[in-house]
Each structure stands twice: as C-alpha cells, then as structure tokens.
Amino acid sequence: GAGVSQTPSNKVTEKGKYVELRCDPISGHTALYWYRQSLGQGPEFLIYFQGTGAADDSGLPNDRFFAVRPEGSVSTLKIQRTERGDSAVYLCASSLYSGTGELFFGEGSRLTVL
Amino acid sequence: QKEVEQNSGPLSVPEGAIASLNCTYSDRGSQSFFWYRQYSGKSPELIMSIYSNGDKEDGRFTAQLNKASQYVSLLIRDSQPSDSATYLCAESNAGNNRKLIWGLGTSLAVNP
Numbered sequence: 001g002a003g004v005s006q007t008p009s010n011k012v013t014e015k016g017k018y019v020e021l022r023c024d025p026i027s028g029h030t031a032l033y034w035y036r037q038s039l040g041q042g043p044e045f046l047i048y049f050q051g052t053g054a055a056d057d058s059g060l061p062n063d064r065f066f067a068v069r070p071e072g073s074v075s076t077l078k079i080q081r082t083e084r085g086d087s088a089v090y091l092c093a094s095s096l097y098s099g100t101g102e103l104f105f106g107e108g109s110r111l112t113v114l
Numbered sequence: 115q116k117e118v119e120q121n122s123g124p125l126s127v128p129e130g131a132i133a134s135l136n137c138t139y140s141d142r143g144s145q146s147f148f149w150y151r152q153y154s155g156k157s158p159e160l161i162m163s164i165y166s167n168g169d170k171e172d173g174r175f176t177a178q179l180n181k182a183s184q185y186v187s188l189l190i191r192d193s194q195p196s197d198s199a200t201y202l203c204a205e206s207n208a209g210n211n212r213k214l215i216w217g218l219g220t221s222l223a224v225n226p
Binding site: 040045104 | 118204
C-alpha cells in the first residue's frame, strides 16, 4: 500500500480482555517496529522485526505483550489480560532496511482499557 | 540511562520568523539524529536526519549537529501556521538504529 496501515484506529476494551492490533507496512519495507505513545510523551520502543523474526523485543513491558510477523509483512501486536495502564496509542512503523532511524509511521491504534 | 531532552514549550513565534528548536542528548556514542514532526492527533513524520557535525539544509529546514557539545537543533525559516506542531528529537547509537531514543517533544505555535 501507499503507507503504513493500522487497524483498528480505535479500540475500547474492558480490563482483563484480550486485544489484537494489526499493522500492514509499506510494501517492500523489511523492517517493522512497534512503539506506543502516551499523551505528552515521546514514542516508547516495544519491538522490532527484521523479516519474520523479532530481532529486538526488549521494549515489551511484560509477558502479556506479544507480537508476530509470520510472513514478513503484516504484523499483529497481541495484548493479554489488558490493564488500564496499557491505554495508549500504539504506533507501527516500517523502514526500507534495517538499521535506519528513518521510519514511516502508521496513524496508530488508540487503545483505551476501561 | 540514555536521555534526550527537549524544552516542552510551547514555543511561540510570529509567522515569517525563524523558529529554533533545541535538543540535548546524554549518550556520547550517539551517531544518528532525527527530527520528527507530529501534528495533534497524528503520528510522527520524519522531517530531517543528520549524521555528521555541521548543518544540513532541506528547504526551509536546517538541522545542526554538534557532537562535542551533545546538542542538535532544528531551524525553521519563514515559519508558517502550518508548521504548528510538536517536534520530536530522536537519536540512536550507531550499533542500534533499531531502537530510537526519543525526547518528549517541543510544541511550536506559529501565529498568523
């Protein structure tokens, strides 16, 4: 596609529920990143994929968070047993190759946990 | 802990003026620096990247990097109301461009 596409754009869920957020990167971009951003803060790194493998998942806050990219394109961020503190905008970005900080971001998925 | 610091603002400038945004960083190993613009309710958008000491110009934007003093700045000439946004500074170590370290951003308001 023309840009990074994220769905859903908004998700409201109840505490304890399971959530999936999807990212479709720019065609041909091999690197994919998940960040999250709270109001008034800069983006917080979560995980980075090079191809199908998670090259760096050191930013995932705990084991409730998991992400996959099975075919090296679309990625899904999965959050189990959601907590109110998980509420944020989850941003996906892609880049043409690994090792560049020149990222193209999607419009984000706003997650609200009640 | 590696940090990137920015004045949160808001920085207010009149239309047509030069807006100067500053960023300092703590990691002397930082090699790559980026300025992203973020409109309210939107996602960050890359404005400039700079890797070497000195100035880099792109249209109305000039990025300046001084590694000895550990600061990077962004100048916006002939500021327009459409430049009103939050400007995020980010940096990375040469060995880890995958994980950018971000500042909190500076809010810029350009007044007509």
